[in-house]
Amino acid sequence: MSRILVTGIGLVSAIGNNAAENRKSLAEGHCGISQLEGFPSRFAGIMPFGEIKIRNQQLIEKFGQHQAGVTRPCLLALMAMEEAIADASVTNAELSDFSTALINATTVGGMCLTDELFHDANAADEGSPYLSSYDCADTAIFLQKHYRIGGIINSINTACSSSANSIAFGAALIKSGRAKRVIAGGVDCLAKFTINGFNSLHILSNELCRPFDISRKGLNLGEAAAYLVLEPEEELRGKKYYAELTGYANSNDAYHPSSLSDNGVGPYKSMMDALEKAELLPAQIDYINAHGTGTENNDAVESIAMQRVFGTVPAFSSTKANTGHTLGAAGSLEAAYCILNLSNQELYPALQFETAIPETGYIPNLKFKPAEIKHVMSNSFGFGGNCTSLIFSLT
Amino acid sequence: MLFIHDTSCISPQLSFGDVDLQLLQPVVNRRLMAKEPDYKGIPPGILRRMGKAVRMGVGAAVPLLQRAGIPEGIILGTAIGGMEDCIKFLNQIIEYDEGMLTPGNFVQSTTNAVAAQIGLMNKNTGYNITHVHRGLAFEMALLDTFMKAEEQPDALWLTGAVDEISSYNYNIERLGGWYKEEIVSNEDLYNSGTKGTLAGEGAAMFLLSGIKQNAFAKIVAVETIHTDDAGFVAERWNRFLENNPSDLIISGDNGDSRLNQYYAHLIPDPNNGTDLVRFKHLCGEYPTASSFATWLACYILQGQPVPGSLYQFPAKNPGYKSISIINNYKGQQHSFINLSCP
Structure with a gap:
């Protein structure tokens, strides 16, 4: 393949x-x-x-x-x-x-x-x-x-x-x-x-x-x-490339037209299925560009779903604090940001964060830093329960 | 190869439940409106909140899901989704000058609302996607299903399309010059010699897999083209027919004189046995009308009689085994679909 x-x-x-x-x-x-x-x-x-x-x-x-x-x-x-x-x-x-x-x-x-x-x-x-x-x-x-x-x-x-x-x-x-x-x-x-x-x-x-x-x-x-x-x-014939798209999966939360289920059925499934497609273990993911909209519902559910998938969550952040939620462009914009993470071997600081949510206590990556990262995941969840996770890898 | 295991269609004709295509349902005021059933399978509380596109899409899917359970995924095509809810919400924005608005219309207005609602009712956490590529939205749903079935042949997919006529998108298309100005009956649609067509709507759903067992038909090939060059379309169509020999052609001719050029090459050679039928006097024109043609092809491949009103030339060769559909939307987006007995 x-x-x-x-x-x-x-x-x-x-x-x-x-x-x-x-x-x-x-x-x-x-x-x-x-x-x-x-x-x-x-x-x-x-x-x-x-x-x-x-x-x-x-x-x-x-x-x-x-x-x-x-x-x-x-x-x-x-x-x-x-x-x-x-x-x-x-x-x-x-x-x-x-x-x-x-x-x-x-x-x-x-x-x-x-x-x-x-x-x-x-x-x-x-x-x-x-x-x-x-x-x-x-x-x-x-x-x-x-x-x-x-x-x-x-x-x-x-x-x-x-x-x-x-x-x-x-x-x-x-x-x-x-x-x-x-x-x-x-x-x-x-x-x-x-x-x-x-x-x-x-x-x-x-x-x-x-x-x-x-x-x-x-x-x-x-x-x-x-x-x-x-x-x-x-x-390719010798042309440069940034990264490999190793995993991609689409699932549905099947819970509510405009909010996610409490334990994140759809987000959990899209992350797990993308990992399976990429033939990776959760511990191999070095960074997650989370969906992270900043709504009560999304961030709580996404945190819980990440906890269920990863146990100990890798470095993560939401770049929506930089750009706002760009809706239909968000998936590819954040995929491009993942490419920047990988090709430059660096992580970017999460903005406007002070105190972790009590459910998971998860703290996003807060500082700009060089980092050895090989596999990154990007999450995108939408109305109608439409959840998709992508994984890009340096191979 | 996509094998068809079940199908269902809500259209302006008697296509849902007990099918009767002989009794032609007439066009009213340039519109062919869907004959909506009583939607027994949808809980009344949920039904009440649904816009027409969601209602027709879910309504056509329900009987298939009642028989099949939970398919592997839901793959839909729609160009406009819940247009009526969309403009109702827009009207609220303008009328209340961006005041306190109710979100119901907004949530129902997004084009992915039909697939989402089916997923919700079916408790289906699998693949769920909505293709919205205007006149090729249904073809893209088919193409997606082809790729899924190649990866997982034994999985079952609910694939289909829906589009509605609301007074709003009717207005937009009318202003664009896409509907006939004069009053035309279904029967006279193809003889008018004028520009424009009749507005239509409907939903067609299919249960598809990569496995032949229990299938009554198969979709062999789907091809899509973006061009306005009639010669290029004819060239590609001839190649498509060479690869997919067909004894019946279903033409998407919609009576718009500007689009005749894309169907002119279909006039059959009297020496070969291919027959030619048209279908837009049954369902009207809408971006996913090829899903109605695909349903019609299934109906014919199951041995059902072809109503006389469909034939462009006298039938020579009934008992069709391989059917090719040629369609275009506004002369810009073209598609060919071949179906045959399994």
């Missing part, structure tokens, strides 16, 4: 416009969560958000995307894709070949255009330029046309675990011989729709989120785009 290697990464988030900037921010313990500036909302100034401070018009100019109907997710995805493709040295000919696949994930899609969607859905006389931009497939279809990608194109939505599943689906395409090269990841933008949705569930914090802290009050929403280029070992 061919090994699946990560040959390129590309990412943009509230803490940086590319991988190098993100790494620097993580190492320095920089928090990118700030006041909302991009669009008017009642919550601007009241709640902080992990906003990328680049306006759409700047991206339209930069990439020459002046045609009608191009949305912020398309533009941010394009920015991250440019970096990933260059990083992996994927040629135009390779992109157009039937063996190159693109798997995108998003939960909001073009619905970030809340007011335009309201207008179009409620029988206006004339449509806006965004009539075909609202659904979750729009970004993948935009990217396919832009790069003339010739292979399988797909879009996935499993809520907050979406882009972890696009990586797993991409790996399956390679393993089954249906693709030789997969660009997999996700994008989500801040939107009135999700801000009000999460607020109606009372899980947004009006302060900076505090993952795994006893006094955590909820999550901060963020926005990001992140893509990984995956290629099988035999196609």
Whole structure:
């Protein structure tokens, strides 16, 4: 069975416009969560958000995307894709070949255009330029046309675990011989729709989120785009690679539409199944990039599930304290962060943490430090009980 | 190879329970709305809170799960999921100016809500995923199942698709020019010569595995293409048919004059025995309509008679053993699916 290697990464988030900037921010313990500036909302100034401070018009100019109907997710995805493709040295000919696949994930899609969607859905006389931009497939279809990608194109939505599943689906395409090269990841933008949705569930914090802290009050929403280029070992021909995707598993908590079961049935199963797929023992995991949203429910359940899997938990942290919760982009963004951990042999400090939760007493890694790490896990759990764990290894 | 062990379909026709496709259910005001059953298998308290897409998806899955128990995983395709709940929540945001909102519509609006609800009711902690790739969402669910069945042939998968017409997505598609302006009956859909089609909806579910035993049909191949080049589609289709010889073609022609070019090459050679049928006058157009065609192919492969209204040309060769479906969504996303007797 061919090994699946990560040959390129590309990412943009509230803490940086590319991988190098993100790494620097993580190492320095920089928090990118700030006041909302991009669009008017009642919550601007009241709640902080992990906003990328680049306006759409700047991206339209930069990439020459002046045609009608191009949305912020398309533009941010394009920015991250440019970096990933260059990083992996994927040629135009390779992109157009039937063996190159693109798997995108998003939960909001073009619905970030809340007011335009309201207008179009409620029988206006004339449509806006965004009539075909609202659904979750729009970004993948935009990217396919832009790069003339010739292979399988797909879009996935499993809520907050979406882009972890696009990586797993991409790996399956390679393993089954249906693709030789997969660009997999996700994008989500801040939107009135999700801000009000999460607020109606009372899980947004009006302060900076505090993952795994006893006094955590909820999550901060963020926005990001992140893509990984995956290629099988035999196609590499001497090209550099960062790490191997050794484990991936998807399970369902089957408990409640918007919260996790007390002892974390789904999170436990996704972590255990990913370990089995990677043929690793729990003790071999050196670091976990936890889902760690900063909500009461997630962090308690995830801690208990980690305790059940690991007993003594390895170093862990949630980078959502840096970026906010980027929903459909979180899985691939945090996978890219795991690649940075591995390729630089370093751990980044958890932010806004003071006191451990009583159930487990778990304290995340609090300091930047060089570390010998070989296997890292990334957890992503979403509404609808959708849980996915990925494992990357230096091999 | 994916073997089909059971199937169920809620559609604008009498496709659920006692199937009767001879009695054509008419289009009303440019819409073919699903004939929803009474959903006996769903607890009333849960049913009341479900949006239409969730209701149809769960409703079509329930009989299969009642017979099969707990499958290894749930693999769905939907382009828009619970659009009605989505816009209801959006309307709340605007009307109450981001005030105190109730979360029910928000939770039901996410496209993964159908697979999640089935997982919840089935207490299924296995693989659970929702493919949302617009006109190829169902095909991607099939492709996913192919890969799962290759890894674990003896496991059973619940795979299917659902999409709804709400007044909201009807408005968006109407503004986009995708529905007919004039009133057209089901029978006249293909002869209108105008742009646009009829709106449709439905849910189709399948129990699939890599094992032939107790299967009544198999899915042999699925191919997807992104292009607007009709010549390229025809070339790929011809190659697909060479690899998957078929005695019946199910065409996704939806009566939109702009899309005729993608089906023009299907006109059968009078010297070969292939027959040609169409199905969108039964279910209307929606992004996962190919799941209805797949259900229809299963129905035909089980030896059920093909209603006369489906034939584009007089039938030459009934008793079909291998069926290929050709479909496209808005001329951008194209798919071919081949099914045959096991």
